[in-house]
Amino acid sequence: MELLNHVMSGLEAALGGDTILFAVLGSALGILVGATPGLSSGMAVAVLLPLTFTMSPLSGLVFLTSVYVAVTYGGAITAIMLNTPGAPENAATARDGYALTRQGRSSQALGAAIAASAIGGTLSYFMMLLGIGAIASVALGFGPTEIFLVALCGVMILGALGGGSLIKVLASGMFGLLVGTVGMVPTGEWRATFGTMYLVEGVQVVPVLIGMFVVSELIELASRDRVVEMRKHVPGDVRAIVRGFGEAPRRPFNILRSTGLGILVGLIPAAGGTLASFTSYSLARRLSKQPEAYGKGSLEGIVASETANNACSGGALTVSLVLGVPGSVATAVILGALTMQGLQPGPQIVSQQPVLVYGLICAAILSQALMVIFAVITGRAMTSALAIPTRMLIPVLLMLSIFGTYALRNAMFDVWTMLAFGVLGFFMKRHGYSTAAVVMGVILAPVADSELIRTMQIFGNGWYTAFFTRPVSLLIILGMLGCFLHGLLKARRRPRVVEEAS
Amino acid sequence: MKNLSVGGLVVPVTMLSFTLAYWWQAYGLSFEARLFPLALSLALLTLMAGNLVQFLRHRDSRQQPEKTSRHIARRRALVVALPVLLLLAWSQLGGFVFVWLAVLALQWALGERRPISLAALPLGSAVALYLLFSTLLHARVPMGLLGVLVN
Incomplete structure (x- = not known):
């Protein structure tokens, strides 16, 4: 009954005046940015984050969540039409999607991708609606040792599951955590503030986010004249796309399996949609009656990857809200927006801000319907508009980044910070370091730091034993060790594989 | 050292410089305030040393970015x-x-x-x-x- 009341109040808030408008606006902008290759989901949400500064918490979060949901849809369009995934989570879709386009069946592929995305996303947010209360109740039992370890998990998991060098990703995460510890300590001391008042509240997350995700990408894009070189003109056919919708529900087991997998991966801190999409794709191929068709234009493959990467968003958002640990790069930005609005993520948020939490989930479900409409209407038209010259895109996005960062505190200090992190982020990407790990670190450091100090204050002299005597803590430590060993093994295997391949 | 590039040095040098500057500013803190950043700094320095060893053994030589015109x-x-x-x-x-x-x-x-x-x-x-x-x-x-x- 309590859940029903929360859902009703959330629905009322989501449908209220400006919230629905921001959902529509976020969906439209998200599709546009998502369909622009080179602009990742993290970058899309980061570049639009400053627009939420003066919105109400619910409107701001609904706007960003709509962008987040839409980016993955938009990314599938260019993956299928141009063999250029709009975001990394659409890379698996490009394999079969573009093969179908070359066979003249792009409308069918687009229809299947849009329907699979909508079903995966909707099921995922419905699960979130029903399960977030229970997950928050479990998380309420977490003490400072568990929260400290979960915060560290975000960085560890990126190292173990990410594509780059384990050492470099972990170094990036440690660097981010160290940067995040600058500022006033819970003990009242000022730590590494370099004599400037701007650092007393710590290094602001927004300049780091925009620098690492947007500015570094723009510097990289400067090497090209256009974001995408168009290969051919594709005529529009909305009816054929709608007919393609039927391809997804025709594979109910694939849909349910991919949704479950997507949600599970989303619940793992920092794992993200790319992992969900590739895992689901691989599993679908292993279980398929026609595994040889994968990579040559299999609709099953498209359904598996698109369902999973959209289902991941519900899990990622749940873990971000309930534990304060981002489930993906884009939810790290949403978490940044939440703290910027003065709200503290954590298990209490469900009971203390039910209208916000349930309103956000209801709006995310509504966004799925909006996505389908936008994707069908604009899908093909956008692919021909995507040959954007970088000489127009870079100046505009760079100015938006500078103004957006400045507007945070009306301080040029933040703009210089953003540019510094942008340049550093560019070199990090070129040399195999992880910008996502730095951002995760900066976001998670204050949580980890304050929880470690709380552990010392609560458990006294033998505080470090608490990590091993509390069962959940021990379980998390074992999980982290497992991740670390997995990463080490993967790193040892990789040079051998490369040598064999060459 | 044939693969050593200026661009490749930017990140480790920045991380090292930041860590040194951090401790130049934060050396007088209480144990509670010092512990977490100290653990992070040691972990970071260890990882950077590991990275250097890996670089010297040319493990990463295949991952060097392409030369920029x-x-x-x-x-x-x-x-x-x-x-x-x-x-x-x-x-x-x-x-x-x-x-x-x-x-x-x-x-x-x-x-x-x-x-x-x-x-x-x-x-x-x-x-x-x-x-x-x-x-x-x-x-x-x-x-x-x-x-x-x-x-």
């Missing part, structure tokens, strides 16, 4: 340098003039030569951003030269 390097440098130069005069120029000049300079540096685009995009961006941030988001963007002209 001088033309591309110049374009990338200008994307950062032009806004930085104009930002130094942020208060004097004001937000509107800053955007107008920065967009125009960046477009030119990236190879735009069409007069319509060079006229419309800087002006359109300046008007749109100024209205969006000053009017809608209530940011205190300085008026600068525009204020002098209006008054």
